[in-house]
Amino acid sequence: MSRLANVYKEKVAPELAKEFGYESTMQIPHIKSVSLNIGLGEAAQNHKLIEEAVTELTNISGQKAVITRAKKSIAAFKLREGMPIGCRVTLRRERMWDFIDRLFNFALPRVRDFRGVKDRGFDGRGNFTMGVRDHSIFPEIDIDKVERPKGMNITFVTSATTDKESKSLLTMLGMPFKK
Template identity: 55%
Template sequence: MAKEKAKKEEKSEAKHSSEKKKGGHVREAGVYPRLAEKYKKEVVPAMMKRFNYKNVMQVPKLEKISINIGVGQATQDAKLIETALAELEAITGQKPAVTKAKKAISNFKLRQGLPIGVRVTLRGKMMYEFLDRLITLAMPQIRDFRGVSDRSFDGRGNYTLGIKEQIIFPEIDADKVTKISGMDITFVTTAETDMEAMELLKLFGMPFIKREQPLAKAS
């Protein structure tokens, strides 16, 4: 009996260890992300009331979040790509991919196929967890932060946010950073209009700056 109990405890510890992600992320088994729960209980009803959808299937969803870090100087220093990979994995908890130049540009000494950045695409739980940390932990660390612009929608219900410094994320140790780098974060939604996409992100907690001229409705 004692041996069986010890084995069960070992399995439990191993399972807990496997749930730990690089960058300090710990995902508890069976725990639903806070924003995923918020979407079902708060966002969907609010969107249906705001846009008069006939059923819940019409309510836009956040489909994925794509994060890209451009590393133009990687042509001179290959270690910059390794650093960017490590930092993006720490921030998101997911292994990124290297982006490579699609064509050569002689003026920048850039050859086709050379690494020029890193990217990662988040979906499901990882997506919701990243969005939660971005809004509640990272954005408040931006100096003189007053909100984000609503002028970066693409006309198809997707929004791109530019971050100037990776050190706003709690997973990054500012004392160990040798080079400040920014990133582009693109929120891909199923919304048909920018207005619907903006309302969706706003209900998740995205702190858009208020302006006098609102986004126009689709004709």
């Protein structure tokens, strides 16, 4: 079992149950999955970019990334239906806990002038999305081999019903929210 999964089970879950007054252990919010997404609009013209992004996202997540394709043709962007425009990965269970641990303890502190994560990314249903401007903050990425930095979206899907419960869960797990 992952270190962070043990922290959740032994400390965070009982504290959340006490804070919000849950009667059943099934009511306690938990993280269902973490979704990583890299969007590359210019990949429609340069196929090498998409292959590089898939390799790097696979290294970061430890799971094979899937290429996302355009759903509709948009003439203004020179985009045709079915062209590759990005890649994504959905992590669950052990890989999810390992990724969250690495994100909170290794990657986010490596961000230049880091003051915390803004808490504006909640969707009203307990899920949280944050953006990372440069994917090279992850220790798995060899900076010398990266041609250009890529941004990524990271979405935490939780079983929490409100944003307050979700924020409390993420804060107790170690998410460094901006004060």
